[in-house]
Amino acid sequence: MNYEMTIGLEVHAELNTATKIYCGCKNSFGAQVNSNCCPICTGMPGTLPTLNEKVVEYAVKMGHALNCKINPVSKQDRKNYFYPDLPKAYQISQFDIPLCENGHLDVMIDEQGNTKRIGVTRIHIEEDAGKLLHDESFAGSLVDFNRCGVPLIEIVSEPDMHSSAEAKAYLETIKSILQYIDISDCKMQEGSIRCDINVSVALPGEPRGTRCEMKNVNTFSGAVRAIEYEAKRQIEVLEAGGEIHQETRRWDDAKGQNFLLRSKEDSHDYRYFPEPDLLTIVIDEEKIRRLKDELPELPNKKCKRYMDSYGLPYFDANLLTENPDKAAFFESCVARKNCKIKSVSNWLLGDVSRILNERNAVLADTSLTPEKLTDMIALIEAGTISVTAGKTVLDEMIFSDKTPKQVVEEKGLAQISDTGALEAIVQSVMDANPKSIADYKGGKTNVIGFLVGQCMRQSKGQGNPAVLKELIEKKIQND
Amino acid sequence: MELFELTAASLSEKLRKKECSAVEITRSVLGQIARKEEQIGSFVTVCEEQALKKAQQVDQKLAAGEALSPLAGIPIGVKDNICTKNVLTTCSSRMLHNFVPPYNATVAEKLEQADAVLIGKCNMDEFAMGSSCETSYFQKTKNPWNPDCVPGGSSGGSAACVSAGEAVLSLGSDTGGSIRLPAAYCGVVGLKPTYGSVSRYGLVAFASSLDQIGPLGRSVEDVASLYSVICGRDPMDATSAAREYGDFAKELNRSVKGMRIGIPKEYFGDGVEPKVKEAVMAAIDRLVKEGAQTVSISLPSTDYALSAYYIISSAEASSNLARFDGVKYGYRAEGYANLLEMYEKTRSEGFGDEVKRRIMLGTFVLSSGFYDAYYKRAKQMQQKIAQEYDEAFSRCDIIVTPTSPSPAFKIGERTNDPLKMYAADICTVTVNIAGLPAISVPCGAAQDKMPVGLQMIGPKFSEQTLFNTAGCFENLCGGFGVAPAMKG
Numbered sequence: 008m009n010y011e012m013t014i015g016l017e018v019h020a021e022l023n024t025a026t027k028i029y030c031g032c033k034n035s036f037g038a039q040v041n042s043n044c045c046p047i048c049t050g051m052p053g054t055l056p057t058l059n060e061k062v063v064e065y066a067v068k069m070g071h072a073l074n075c076k077i078n079p080v081s082k083q084d085r086k087n088y089f090y091p092d093l094p095k096a097y098q099i100s101q102f103d104i105p106l107c108e109n110g111h112l113d114v115m116i117d118e119q120g121n122t123k124r125i126g127v128t129r130i131h132i133e134e135d136a137g138k139l140l141h142d143e144s145f146a147g148s149l150v151d152f153n154r155c156g157v158p159l160i161e162i163v164s165e166p167d168m169h170s171s172a173e174a175k176a177y178l179e180t181i182k183s184i185l186q187y188i189d190i191s192d193c194k195m196q197e198g199s200i201r202c203d204i205n206v207s208v209a210l211p212g213e214p215r216g217t218r219c220e221m222k223n224v225n226t227f228s229g230a231v232r233a234i235e236y237e238a239k240r241q242i243e244v245l246e247a248g249g250e251i252h253q254e255t256r257r258w259d260d261a262k263g264q265n266f267l268l269r270s271k272e273d274s275h276d277y278r279y280f281p282e283p284d285l286l287t288i289v290i291d292e293e294k295i296r297r298l299k300d301e302l303p304e305l306p307n308k309k310c311k312r313y314m315d316s317y318g319l320p321y322f323d324a325n326l327l328t329e330n331p332d333k334a335a336f337f338e339s340c341v342a343r344k345n346c347k348i349k350s351v352s353n354w355l356l357g358d359v360s361r362i363l364n365e366r367n368a369v370l371a372d373t374s375l376t377p378e379k380l381t382d383m384i385a386l387i388e389a390g391t392i393s394v395t396a397g398k399t400v401l402d403e404m405i406f407s408d409k410t411p412k413q414v415v416e417e418k419g420l421a422q423i424s425d426t427g428a429l430e431a432i433v434q435s436v437m438d439a440n441p442k443s444i445a446d447y448k449g450g451k452t453n454v455i456g457f458l459v460g461q462c463m464r465q466s467k468g469q470g471n472p473a474v475l476k477e478l479i480e481k482k483i484q485n486d
Numbered sequence: 487m488e489l490f491e492l493t494a495a496s497l498s499e500k501l502r503k504k505e506c507s508a509v510e511i512t513r514s515v516l517g518q519i520a521r522k523e524e525q526i527g528s529f530v531t532v533c534e535e536q537a538l539k540k541a542q543q544v545d546q547k548l549a550a551g552e553a554l555s556p557l558a559g560i561p562i563g564v565k566d567n568i569c570t571k572n573v574l575t576t577c578s579s580r581m582l583h584n585f586v587p588p589y590n591a592t593v594a595e596k597l598e599q600a601d602a603v604l605i606g607k608c609n610m611d612e613f614a615m616g617s618s619c620e621t622s623y624f625q626k627t628k629n630p631w632n633p634d635c636v637p638g639g640s641s642g643g644s645a646a647c648v649s650a651g652e653a654v655l656s657l658g659s660d661t662g663g664s665i666r667l668p669a670a671y672c673g674v675v676g677l678k679p680t681y682g683s684v685s686r687y688g689l690v691a692f693a694s695s696l697d698q699i700g701p702l703g704r705s706v707e708d709v710a711s712l713y714s715v716i717c718g719r720d721p722m723d724a725t726s727a728a729r730e731y732g733d734f735a736k737e738l739n740r741s742v743k744g745m746r747i748g749i750p751k752e753y754f755g756d757g758v759e760p761k762v763k764e765a766v767m768a769a770i771d772r773l774v775k776e777g778a779q780t781v782s783i784s785l786p787s788t789d790y791a792l793s794a795y796y797i798i799s800s801a802e803a804s805s806n807l808a809r810f811d812g813v814k815y816g817y818r819a820e821g822y823a824n825l826l827e828m829y830e831k832t833r834s835e836g837f838g839d840e841v842k843r844r845i846m847l848g849t850f851v852l853s854s855g856f857y858d859a860y861y862k863r864a865k866q867m868q869q870k871i872a873q874e875y876d877e878a879f880s881r882c883d884i885i886v887t888p889t890s891p892s893p894a895f896k897i898g899e900r901t902n903d904p905l906k907m908y909a910a911d912i913c914t915v916t917v918n919i920a921g922l923p924a925i926s927v928p929c930g931a932a933q934d935k936m937p938v939g940l941q942m943i944g945p946k947f948s949e950q951t952l953f954n955t956a957g958c959f960e961n962l963c964g965g966f967g968v969a970p971a972m973k974g
Contacts, residue, residue, distance in 0.1 A: 046589050049814065052575070057724045091811075
């Protein structure tokens with residue numbers, strides 16, 4: 008039977024503030040174990056938290072980006088549970104009055120740029136916990152407190168998604184927005200974005216099914232696998248005449264399976280209550296407004312603009328606007344107005360992306376500038392160099408200080424468009440390929456490509472292919 | 487009189503006049519500790535070596551002509567729930583029997599800066615939960631007026647050491663009466679400051695929204711001096727109030743002329759022992775003769791205060807004490823098979839009965855399904871009590887009550903009856919619930935000559951008024967001192 012799945016997501020994103028949420032420790036990843044912590048973030052007796060105001064500002068920005076209502080007065084609460092990576096045995100979070108509520112996010116769901124609106128229930132701030140380490144030289148577990156007190160926002164969606172593709176699009180848009188407003192490093196491999204996924208299935212027209220929550224999903228592709236797996240599992244249970252019980256399951260991406268963590272009966276009673284060590288968070292209206300005004304153009308809007316005013320297809324616009332650095336680079340290129348916009352897009356999404364992927368680098372790691380890229384494209388468009396030569400220029404200049412002109416001169420890549428200089432090459436190629444000429448005359452005009460290719464080879468890539476083609480055609484007709 | 491019997495103010499003057507040295511003062515106090523500590527048991531830790539070293543430094547500074555604070559060279563006891571860098575801080579619990587903090591509480595840092603001499607860490611009820619100092623894991627502190635009686639709690643060691651001449655001043659903490667009650671039982675002066683006026687950073691939390699560190703001493707001026715040093719905004723404590731504080735000892739005018747003293751009928755009911763009532767009324771009469779006037783007031787919600795207090799304080803305590811899990815510091819049980827068993831054994835063996843009782847109570851009232859019925863209603867009651875105080879203070883300047891319905895009781899008398907034990911706090915808890923300042927001064931004796939405490943409550947940040955009133959009364963009754971049996 009044709010079940011419909013319903014998905015709700017809780018995304019945890021680590022914020023990239025300079026210091027932690029409740030103490031002055033640096034907020035950085037990768038420090039030596041237990042070197043980046045203090046009596047406060049390790050919950051020593053008598054210590055007290057003080058709120059880092061930046062965390063509030065970052066969360067409010069995200070609230071604006073997701074069209075939320077910003078609560079001018081909100082509070083922090085304690086979520087109580089025992090675990091060795093949680094040194095106070097409670098996490099400071101927000102319970103009944105979060106910073107941001109009732110928002111939504113429009114997610115593009117097809118190549119025409121059509122969107123679907125996903126509700127955002129709330130965004131709240133909270134502190135991260137430490138990490139347990141397991142070392143074979145030691146029988147027990149060890150705790151690294153460096154991550155304790157790293158600021159997090161939790162973004163809770165409404166159960167508005169009905170396919171893994173929609174969930175993935177939502178997650179990618181969230182990540183993209185986090186990058187645009189520059190509040191999270193979004194480094195998946197460092198765990199700076201993690202999500203919990205709620206899935207239920209039901210037959211069309213029937214009330215929503217019982218949901219199960221999956222924890223420990225650390226990649227977007229993992230999210231897709233986890234959703235597909237869980238929906239299938241639930242459908243199998245129902246088809247076999249069984250019943251879905253509300254429970255929490257742990258996703259194991261390596262095994263591609265999830266496992267029961269706890270049933271509803273065993274669920275924690277977190278005994279939330281207002282954090283007495285911290286004051287109510289009060290943000291004045293002026294500041295709320297200012298934070299909204301500071302928001303940059305967000306990816307969805309930008310993507311739409313690229314399609315509408317640059318005439319780019321969705322595929323291009325979507326990829327170009329994926330992260331703010333790429334989009335800014337692209338726009339600087341366009342602003343130079345010395346080459347076609349579509350060419351810039353083709354080069355950025357084609358060869359430039361390929362090189363970056365090979366080197367596992369981003370634009371900022373290279374020496375490529377909008378000037379260098381567009382100058383190079385302009386050389387191609389002016390016929391000064393061939394597309395092939397353009398690739399060589401890019402390879403040469405992307406990690407060096409060289410300009411396209413310098414590379415063209417050094418490597419002698421300028422095209423020969425002078426017919427006199429190309430005449431001899433064309434003649435020798437035609438002499439060597441009488442069968443092709445015959446074929447051409449017999450109507451197989453596409454052999455012209457082969458002949459041009461031969462001429463290019465002889466000219467060591469410098470011949471202007473358009474000029475060569477013209478010369479060949481003229482010669483055959485004159486034969 | 488021996489040096490250990492003098493007030494900080496007179497010792498400070500002697501130091502300045504070079505009539506004695508700081509080392510002599512510290513030696514005198516250490517001598518009294520050597521003589522009386524076995525009997526009284528005020529301290530968990532006596533810091534003899536460190537204290538003498540600090541006293542020597544003070545003498546060097548004096549010799550070099552440096553300007554010193556009024557507390558320089560004054561031996562001060564600090565309650566054992568206030569973190570002192572490199573000095574054992576146990577909260578009188580097995581759970582922290584070996585805990586040596588790597589940092590100073592803000593108040594400990596301020597004492598250090600003022601060149602006060604840390605003479606020892608004072609015994610207390612375990613994690614400040616108790617009214618008699620009997621729940622300490624280490625020892626039962628005795629009342630210097632009568633060693634068969636409790637010193638009161640939870641800051642029993644802080645009150646006893648001052649009363650016994652084992653310290654000139656001390657710091658306690660007050661969550662529901664824990665400074666004022668032992669001050670009353672031991673016949674010394676104790677101030678519970680306005681919530682937010684003294685930093686809580688480094689005070690091992692019992693109930694964060696009610697806890698406040700405060701001074702105890704043998705004179706109002708001394709207590710005002712110590713309060714002037716420890717109060718003030720601290721960026722490390724978000725709940726500390728941003729405001730300017732004066733020098734309360736300098737501005738002490740001891741005048742009550744024209745002052746309106748509110749007398750709440752609820753605090754003079756049948757539960758209050760006649761002798762206590764008599765002593766308090768006599769004290770009020772003396773203040774009236776000095777120019778004050780009395781106003782009858784009512785604080786009708788007082789009956790519910792104790793319930794609200796035990797719900798709120800236990801709820802916060804259940805969360806605050808969760809960090810004592812054997813993972814990082816303090817006690818860890820031996821012989822466990824897994825994490826859960828480690829937690830259970832550690833907490834079963836590390837905490838005493840009273841602490842466990844409060845953790846269970848607090849856990850229960852915060853549990854889903856019970857939160858609204860208990861915690862939420864207690865918080866509503868808290869607001870109501872605060873409002874009633876606000877209304878009362880529109881009609882009077884301070885409110886006067888007994889500090890406790892009865893004087894110090896016998897050791898062991900109430901240990902098996904928690905409710906009777908909790909009743910000792912009946913006159914003090916509303917002050918914490920409303921975040922107000924209150925001072926307790928000795929005002930006479932009940933049967934068996936045990937001291938009676940007079941409590942004066944003021945609006946927020948009215949400490950100067952409290953000092954002035956208490957100071958006026960101090961003059962009228964000729965001052966206070968060490969307990970008779972403790973004199974040199």
